[in-house]
């Protein structure tokens with residue numbers, strides 16, 4: 001072999017080693033799952049080892065129902081003093097749910113996280129007030145948003161996963177954190193925003209799109225000669241792309257999970273998942289507007305955002321990086337009291 005040959009081999013070898021030791025390069029084989037017609041590049045690339053380990057860990061930590069459901073006997077509303085939402089539950093069912101929500105939300109702190117243990121009827125802790133509303137919200141999601149959550153449904157665990165504060169919450173933050181402020185006026189973009197997959201897109205697309213019903217996500221013009229009052233601009237498209245990065249990252253998928261990239265706007269060429277996602281956007285707006293934002297005055301200051309707003313939910317709050325939360329585990333069906341709205 002010539003000197004050049006040895007050099008090529010050495011460089012090739014070094015590159016191969018770099019490839020395996022560097023984070024971000026994943027060892028083959030990677031599985032490709034097709035989501036559209038052949039030849040369109042509509043594929044999801046999955047590393048079966050990483051996925052498999054995460055799936056196994058998620059399944060192993062799923063809380064089991066505390067005991068068999070017994071709906072007979074006196075109603076909680078008659079037995080206790082201050083039961084406003086769960087009054088129709090049997091005593092057994094009520095205690096079973098209290099045991100379950102403790103495991104879902106505050107396993108380390110126990111009943112005392114929401115209760116004055118001297119008097120369980122007392123509403124002195126904000127956590128109890130917030131939980132009462134959370135009970136209603138969970139019922140509302142399962143009852144009113146089956147277009148999105150289907151038969152899988154949600155429980156407190158979908159968002160909380162054994163913690164009082166869910167891992168993926170968000171606040172309105174037009175400046176993208178302290179670090180970003182040193183860059184001067186960025187117009188809300190041009191830093192590696194964590195909410196938008198570390199791209200330099202607008203860092204907070206959630207406030208306009210997951211809070212507000214009026215802001216239009218669609219930006220592609222379908223007219224050959226847009227009329228003078230046509231408001232869709234490249235600047236506006238950046239906000240849409242920011243939201244799309246949030247949605248892709250939250251579900252652990254790429255754009256072709258929902259779109260055929262030859263035509264982002266066309267619903268006929270999109271996958272069924274895009275329709276489910278559309279309902280998801282409407283649902284997130286609804287939850288933030290009707291449930292989470294109005295809870296603002298109940299929280300202590302240290303739970304509020306930099307502008308004093310309440311903590312809110314995004315796609316990531318439930319999905320946590322997976323196309324179906326908890327890999328589609330159907331926990332809600334074991335808790336019939338969470339499936340229908342009592343409001």
Ligand code: HEC
Nearest residue numbers: 080081082083084085086098102105111114120121131132
């Ligand atoms: C995450 C918050 C939370 C945790 C943890 C929790 N509870 Fe509750 N509990 C509530 C809420 C909210 C209500 C009121 C429900 C309603 O209004 O329908 C309630 C009501 C009660 C009541 C009725 C009191 C009365 O007289 O009105 C009892 C009893 C009770 N819980 C027992 C428990 C026990 C025992 C535990 C621990 C195993 C527990 N709870 C854990 C939120 C919680």
Ligand code: HEC
Nearest residue numbers: 101127130131134135138155156159164165169303311312
């Ligand atoms: C759609 C997601 C979602 C679901 C479902 C949900 N929560 Fe929450 N919960 C939140 C968010 C977001 C917050 C705000 C986090 C914070 O307090 O900083 C929150 C806050 C709370 C808090 C206040 C914690 C604290 O320390 O400030 C309690 C208690 C709570 N939830 C209980 C429940 C219970 C009980 C259920 C089920 C009946 C439930 N949640 C279902 C999203 C959810």
Ligand code: HEC
Nearest residue numbers: 217218219220244245248254255257258264265274277278
């Ligand atoms: C989980 C499904 C999903 C994923 C993943 C997704 N999108 Fe979207 N996208 C949608 C939905 C739903 C809409 C329509 C929103 C509406 O109508 O309000 C949309 C709208 C759009 C639009 C506007 C179309 C129009 O009519 O103007 C563009 C552009 C777009 N997406 C680009 C992307 C890009 C780029 C990615 C990857 C970074 C991506 N999307 C990832 C679901 C998805």
Ligand code: HEC
Nearest residue numbers: 148149150152153247273276277280281314315318323324
């Ligand atoms: C309250 C919890 C919750 C929130 C918030 C949420 N989802 Fe979902 N999502 C679910 C559940 C549960 C399912 C599973 C439904 C089923 O099994 O049919 C699901 C399913 C989906 C699916 C279908 C996945 C598949 O492979 O069939 C898409 C796409 C999706 N969600 C997108 C989104 C987007 C985008 C957002 C944010 C705009 C969002 N979701 C917010 C709970 C949620």
